[in-house]
Amino acid sequence: xxxxxxxWEKLLQAFGFNTTRLRWKWQRWQVQRERRAHARENRxxxxxxxxxxxxxxxxxxxxxxxxxxxxxxxxxxxxxGRLARYGRMLIPEGSYSYTSVMALACVAIYLAxxxxxxxxxxxxxxxxxxxxxxxxxxxxxxxxxEWWRLVTPIFIHFGLLHIIFNVLWLVQLGPxxxxxxxxxxxxxxxxxxxxxxxxxxxxxxxxxxxEWRGMGGGASGMVFGLIAAGLILGYVRRPAGAExxxxxxxxxxLFGIAISFHPQIDMAAxxxxxxxxxxxxxxxxxxxxxxxxxxxxxxxxxxxxxxLLLVSFMLAGLHPPPLSR
Numbered sequence: 001x002x003x004x005x006x007x008w009e010k011l012l013q014a015f016g017f018n019t020t021r022l023r024w025k026w027q028r029w030q031v032q033r034e035r036r037a038h039a040r041e042n043r044x045x046x047x048x049x050x051x052x053x054x055x056x057x058x059x060x061x062x063x064x065x066x067x068x069x070x071x072x073x074x075x076x077x078x079x080x081g082r083l084a085r086y087g088r089m090l091i092p093e094g095s096y097s098y099t100s101v102m103a104l105a106c107v108a109i110y111l112a113x114x115x116x117x118x119x120x121x122x123x124x125x126x127x128x129x130x131x132x133x134x135x136x137x138x139x140x141x142x143x144x145x146e147w148w149r150l151v152t153p154i155f156i157h158f159g160l161l162h163i164i165f166n167v168l169w170l171v172q173l174g175p176x177x178x179x180x181x182x183x184x185x186x187x188x189x190x191x192x193x194x195x196x197x198x199x200x201x202x203x204x205x206x207x208x209x210x211e212w213r214g215m216g217g218g219a220s221g222m223v224f225g226l227i228a229a230g231l232i233l234g235y236v237r238r239p240a241g242a243e244x245x246x247x248x249x250x251x252x253x254l255f256g257i258a259i260s261f262h263p264q265i266d267m268a269a270x271x272x273x274x275x276x277x278x279x280x281x282x283x284x285x286x287x288x289x290x291x292x293x294x295x296x297x298x299x300x301x302x303x304x305x306x307x308l309l310l311v312s313f314m315l316a317g318l319h320p321p322p323l324s325r
Contacts, residue, residue, distance in 0.1 A: 197221020200272020225277030232281030
């Protein structure tokens with residue numbers, strides 16, 4: 001019987017390729033391409049959709065309604081709803097987009113600091129001045145008016161182990177919480193817990209230790225904030241998979257507290273991030289719809305958080321620290 005295979009398949013097999021596996025991969029890629037095309041079309045239809053969908057009970061409501069007739073939850077305006085759907089069309093909700101971007105930003109900034117550093121190394125991290133140049137917090141500089149140094153240090157790390165631990169914790173915790181809270185709430189939580197950790201750390205140095213000099217940075221305060229918010233969610237709201245929030249995150253929290261006793265680790269930043277995360281978790285985990293912020297306001301806060309991050313790094317670039325500090 002004559003060989004009916006196409007010439008390209010015979011050629012590839014002659015060079016040792018598994019043509020059956022290649023054909024399967026090609027078919028799978030075509031199926032995924034069709035799915036992506038259908039998803040884009042569905043998101044485009046959602047953008048043009050004139051009705052509203054209540055996020056609390058799932059009821060389809062007329063576009064003119066301001067509250068859900070079933071559960072009395074607030075509904076976004078037509079313009080806010082379309083803007084939110086447009087944003088979700090550009091970046092799908094389940095893509096863990098902020099977790100990926102923030103983790104990559106931490107790694108990219110660490111590598112950029114190493115390239116600019118004259119004395120640092122991959123393991124020991126950048127030298128002091130380069131860390132300050134990229135936005136690490138410093139008590140004299142913060143009190144000199146450089147408020148953005150309470151934001152940029154979230155992405156500043158001082159050694160290979162420092163960034164490895166923080167990024168690993170972020171990529172483990174982030175996707176679960178980003179999917180649970182939603183992208184807007186997650187970014188606000190990310191930003192406020194990071195800033196809260198540095199505020200606590202500076203306050204601890206000033207009012208407890210009496211130190212008027214010092215510098216720091218790192219995403220660990222934010223990580224503790226995510227853990228605390230997840231714990232509050234698991235114990236208060238008890239969503240599907242609450243065992244992970246109650247048991248898994250509690251073990252992470254105990255482990256984090258244990259390593260915080262190391263003299264080179266900033267326990268005040270960890271506790272500060274955890275306090276801010278717990279307070280935000282109480283607001284996010286409430287079951288009372290009347291006490292929850294409307295969806296459009298979370299979108300505004302999301303955009304404000306993005307603007308805060310971008311402006312902070314712009315100001316850090318425009319205001320290099322003096323060499324004496």
